[in-house]
Amino acid sequence: MNMIDVRESLPKRIVANLRTPIKMKGFVIGAITLVVLFCFSSTVTFYKQQIGKHRTEIETLRQAVDEISVQQRAILRRSKRSIATNQRARRGASEDVELVLRMNSGNNTRYMSAYGVSYTRWGRRDCAGSAEMVYHGYAAGSHYTHTGGGSNYLCLHSNVTYTQGSYVSGNQGTSYIYGVEYKDSNTITNIFDMVDTTESGSVYLHTVPCAVCIARFKVTQIMIPGRDTCPDDWTMEYGGYIMGENHSAKHPSRYICVDKRPQAVPNTQGSQAASQLHVVETQCTSLVCEPYVAGREIACVVCSI
Structure with missing residues (x-):
């Protein structure tokens, strides 16, 4: 091989050697990208699952709070009804039991409650x-x-x-x-x-x-x-x-x-x-x-x- 052939073939080999690392580098980058995308997808899937789980828990808590609120409102209504009933009962007792007996004596009027x-x-x-x-x-x-x-x-x-005629004078030793x-x-x-x-x-x-x-x-x-x-x-x-x-x-x-x-x-x-x-x-x-x-x-x- 003469000098001219060497000069011609040498750049081709160098170019071929340079192209091989470039191809490997692209392969590595692609692989890394796939791994990153896979990890990101797995992470997203995991967090989606966690979010769904928390949503279920939140919904369960909300339902429990709603049930407690319903029970509290029911208790409050019963308490109000009981208070109203007791008040009516007291008013009724005041009207029925606290009757007033009027006793007239000349110009004086005396009132006595009934109990x-x-x-x-x-x-x-x-x-x-x-x-x-x-x-x-x-x-x-x-x-x-x-x-x-x-x-x-x-x-x-x-x-x-002493009731007239209904007693015996003197000590009877009783x-x-x-x-x-x-x-x-x-x-x-x-x-x-x-x-x-x-x-x-x-x-x-x-x-x-x-x-x-x-x-x-x-x-x-x-x-x-x-x-x-x-x-x-x-x-x-x-x-x-x-x-x-x-x-x-x-x-x-x-x-x-x-x-x-x-x-x-x-x-x-x-x-x-x-x-x-x-x-x-x-x-x-x-x-x-x-x-x-x-x-x-x-x-x-x-x-x-």
Whole structure:
């Protein structure tokens, strides 16, 4: 091969060698492009699936919220109907039960509502707050030395009446009742409020007054021993201390709540050897000494609602 042939053939081989990398490079680029497109397509498919899944979850949550909203609206409607029903019932009760009895006496007209609760206010001749007095009188019970008779205290009317021809004069030896006297002068003076007492501010050995009261527009009342306040939403009628017969008396008695501002029946001072009223103290036998304290007097409160 002469020099001219070499010069002619040499560029062709060089060109051929140069074309081979170019073809490989195009193949590689194409392959990479396919891989990228495949990955991108897979990624898009994956996210589409995730979006569809989240859409399903969102739709499920939306349906649950809608159901809850429907239930809440139903509950709200029932509550409104119940409130309306109760209001109508109260209005009906107010119209039907709170009837007014008109009692004419000369030029005075008195109105009394048709319902309420009654209680006895021991130790007072009047009623507290808005309560109306039915009558006042004297506390009475069995003699402290008698083994029989009644165990409860009565509030005898101050203006007693006897049915003509329906009684037998003289003692027949049956059952006797006596007035009730205050005892424990030192204790009463120390813990009671003596501002409304009579005869030199002392109630010792005086007869105990009482009043029967009615609290209008109330449905029940209760005496709570051991407390000086009423529960929430209850009205305090009066407060005081628990009293009863002496522990050494021959017969038991009921415990009563005596007003903390006691009064006495005038002109009754002096031991009459009748029924006696003592302040009640706690003892730790069987009672837990926390919060109870041995020897302390027990408060009480009469509440209504």
